[in-house]
Amino acid sequence: MKNGRFSLAEFAAKVRTEGEREPEAGEAGESRGQSDSSEDFERLAGEIRTYLSAPRGMTEEERRQYSETLNRAVLGFPQEREQVLAVIEDRLFRLRAQSLPDYKHPYGSLAEALFAEVVGLHVLELVLANRQGLEEIQVLGDRIYEVRGGTASLSEFRFASVRDVERIQQNLVLYNNDRINPRKRWAEVMLRDGSRVTMTGFGFTSRPTLTIRFYTVRHYGLEALTAPPYRTMSEEMRRMLLAALRGRYNMVFIGPTNSGKTNLMKAMIAELPDDERVVTIEGRFEMMLGRDFPGKNIVEYETSEEDPAHSAAQAFKLALRQSPQRIIHAEIRDDDANIYVRACTRGHAGSMTTVHANRLEDVPEAIADMCMLDGRGMNPERLTKRIAEYVTELGVEMKVWRGRRIVSRIGEIRWDDGEVRVREWAVFDESRDAWFYPNTPSSRAAAWLMKEVAQ
Structure with a gap:
């Protein structure tokens, strides 16, 4: 963590080493305390998720723009991410819950930890850090493929489990007023700039999938x-x-x-x-x-x-x-x-x-x-x-x-x-x-x- 900001390098190290170290016997009491604080964090995350997903705005256009901001924040657009992070910080201030003393996380603040849980794309943040030439992200189960120049290649990053993929899917559909559940195991999110997200859940496909196709802003004449x-x-x-x-x-x-x-x-x-x-x-x-x-x-x-x-x-x-x-x-x-x-x-x-x-x-x-x-x-x-x-x-x-x-x-x-x-x-x-x-x-x-x- 540098200057109180979220570090992608630190997050990458955490993702790659997560699960490799087993707790020692003397850490059992600390683990129980962490478990209690984790439950508090989950409850707070649920409160923030509900708060963000509520329609906001006086007019239909304002509500549509707010939904668009949430979708763009999930997909990694910097300006919208800053806006949503500010909304979370304001909500925590009103709840007088700017910190959870016993909860440990790798982020600069509780607001950033909640952002990563409720809005962020987990390990896909690392893929999005290099947007140069990135045309599409393809997630198949816990594997990630990056499409550049029309060719897909296996990413150096991957999810720890498919549950992380399913959480991201729920974030995307929640903020798009859609759903993925046993009765409807697919969803699509389309942004105004043309970026498109297609998702399928387990039971419709053998493994959860998530495909993000980014719209290329540039357009060309034949010359x-x-x-x-x-x-x-x-x-x-x-x-x-x-x-x-x-x-x-x-x-x-x-x-x-x-x-x-x-x-x-x-x-x-x-x-x-x-x-x-x-x-x-x-x-x-x-x-x-x-x-x-x-x-x-x-x-x-x-x-x-x-x-x-x-x-x-x-x-x-x-x-x-x-x-x-x-x-x-x-x-x-x-x-x-x-x-x-x-x-x-x-x-x-x-x-x-x-x-x-x-x-x-x-x-x-x-x-x-x-x-x-x-x-x-x-x-x-x-x-x-x-x-x-x-x-x-x-x-x-x-x-x-x-x-x-x-x-x-x-x-x-x-x-x-x-x-x-x-x-x-x-x-x-x-x-x-x-x-x-x-x-x-x-x-x-x-x-x-x-x-x-x-x-």
Whole structure:
């Protein structure tokens, strides 16, 4: 402890050595006294937890902001942590309980000890101390993984037991007016800046899990993605995508989680004229377009799979009445596949979406399969042909390679001789760490691009 402040180095040493030393016989009486004071501490922690979780504010907006402050404090945001620590100190002063004489703890004050118990993230504090490049924290049981540059690696830190993980989960859901219990063994917390926490409890998953995905405040245009340190694409590929954007191609993006699909779509939206009407439909706000591009004419929908009144299907129905020039759908799912296909074929050219598929060649059939789940009588081959020709005109495939997010393929998706084919415009060659360009756009695509760009 230095200058009365909490020391991460001391806490790290404590976490690593905790449980290694057994008490000697002469310490039994001291242990009993410590047990009594520990019970007092637990009761005081319960009082502080109840006090913090109570709604605070005269208006709904004030109460929402207070809840947001608590969530951000739990996730390690410094300013909010100072605010909540001050609230705890004030509450202890009013309770005349600034100290528990017999209670031993490794913190600078009782308020800091209570903060660590009621709000803090235990050993995750040590991970959060190095936020540089940290994109995601993944907790699986007592193990911790850190995601940087799109790659997960086992952290040098870990929890002493899964009970510590479960306590953190309860803190997060408590301050978000949610719950994890035997009847509901999962929860999600979403902050206004886009940071997202997903939790599952024992019984739904074999071990408790906690995933914190931090929102990256930075946003880029396509030009920034061609240069170091990103090198997501080449300058020639940037020109290809700009031409497709101006030509109002319907585009689809595929790739594994954290491969950069959302960032690339956002970079392309940044290139659009501010007055162009765009509607986005997301299961969780991740692109944060309204915040980062306040001057753009963008309507953002956040949908809920559990609430039919706010489902993706309902969002599409409303969106189509709001004169969209482009529709950006974060991810096609079973329930809304048909609506997205209809939107792309009925005047909303230039739309973009993502799909779970292994290769660009698989995308039209994957969407067709989802369309047919609603039980309508459809000819699967005709439907796949229609999707290939009008819904997924241009495909962008992404991956993580050596810690770098790259566009590995750009291809024109088409229907040829009864099957889906991809005319590759650009392909990444791992052996040369460079892109090559097998084909130019087809005559049909070239004519369309020239026509649209000329208008």
